[in-house]
């Protein structure tokens with residue numbers, strides 16, 4: 001497959017400024033004629049000056065870059081007439097979908113890649129917990145897209161739960177005609193790099209598009225993008241139990257007995273905790289919420305025993 005090289009949208013002002021590859025540390029290599037041609041354009045090679053000067057602009061390749069091999073990157077099959085490379089957004093949570101909505105409003109082409117099989121997957125994990133921000137602060141400018149679909153805005157003063165946020169906002173937003181064809185679920189981003197340059201090449205790197213590698217049920221595939229927005233969140237990468245951000249010794253072996261933050265103690269994970277001895281580790285809102293739920297569970301299931309411990313391992 002051959003992919004037409006589409007350079008990222010470059011700001012004319014930054015193109016006219018001294019190029020990044022001619023930063024002081026690169027001045028020597030920029031004195032090499034071929035390196036300088038690549039960095040500054042042929043106009044600059046005739047110059048006896050070392051390094052790029054204001055006004056020197058990198059040349060764009062005029063021919064398509066051929067891409068071969070088993071994992072030839074694909075271009076995003078966006079709507080008809082969409083000639084540019086997409087802006088890849090990693091994650092279809094509140095931030096990723098808001099970013100995609102803003103990109104559409106600015107006439108850019110988003111491609112949202114979501115690892116889970118649905119949008120708002122991380123928020124759905126704590127769907128039983130109320131947010132502390134009322135609706136007025138949760139729906140952002142993305143609501144403009146929803147306004148054209150007959151969507152009814154929730155009461156701005158109400159506090160939604162995580163589940164409300166997914167069902168009443170994120171899922172309808174993802175289903176709007178503007179975003180529906182631009183979201184891929186079941187697509188986990190496993191790497192982001194620059195297209196066509198290896199790790200050792202610095203010159204011209206910042207003018208190359210991105211290559212985003214995705215793991216899907218159908219295999220690994222690559223997408224070429226003009227820019228990448230990381231909205232992958234932090235859910236699923238919680239603090240380990242040990243000190244200094246490292247797992248405690250034996251923590252991985254104890255995995256079957258460990259739960260992540262904010263388990264649904266009174267709902268879908270009730271059986272896991274009812275009538276058991278439970279140790280809550282932590283001292284933030286998640287720990288406090290979990291303790292409150294466990295106390296309520298004990299009222300219904302008196303055999304349940306709860307102990308709280310607050311990051312004892314972290315203290316000197």
Ligand SMILES: Cc1cc2nc3c(=O)[nH]c(=O)nc-3n(C[C@H](O)[C@H](O)[C@H](O)COP(=O)(O)OP(=O)(O)OC[C@H]3O[C@@H](n4cnc5c(N)ncnc54)[C@H](O)[C@@H]3O)c2cc1C
Pocket residue numbers: 090091092093094095096097113114115116119120121122123126129130131132133134187188189190231232233234235262
């Ligand atoms: C209990 C609770 C209550 C909260 N209440 C509030 C509140 O009231 N107000 C407030 O402003 N904030 C609140 N927050 C915080 C808020 O929910 C988060 O800041 C918000 O969800 C972050 O959104 P996000 O889109 O960045 O990340 P997430 O919601 O975590 O979404 C990230 C998405 O990226 C996907 N993903 C991850 N890795 C990859 C990958 N490699 N490739 C592809 N996809 C990937 C995930 O599956 C997920 O769908 C609360 C959080 C919690 C836990």
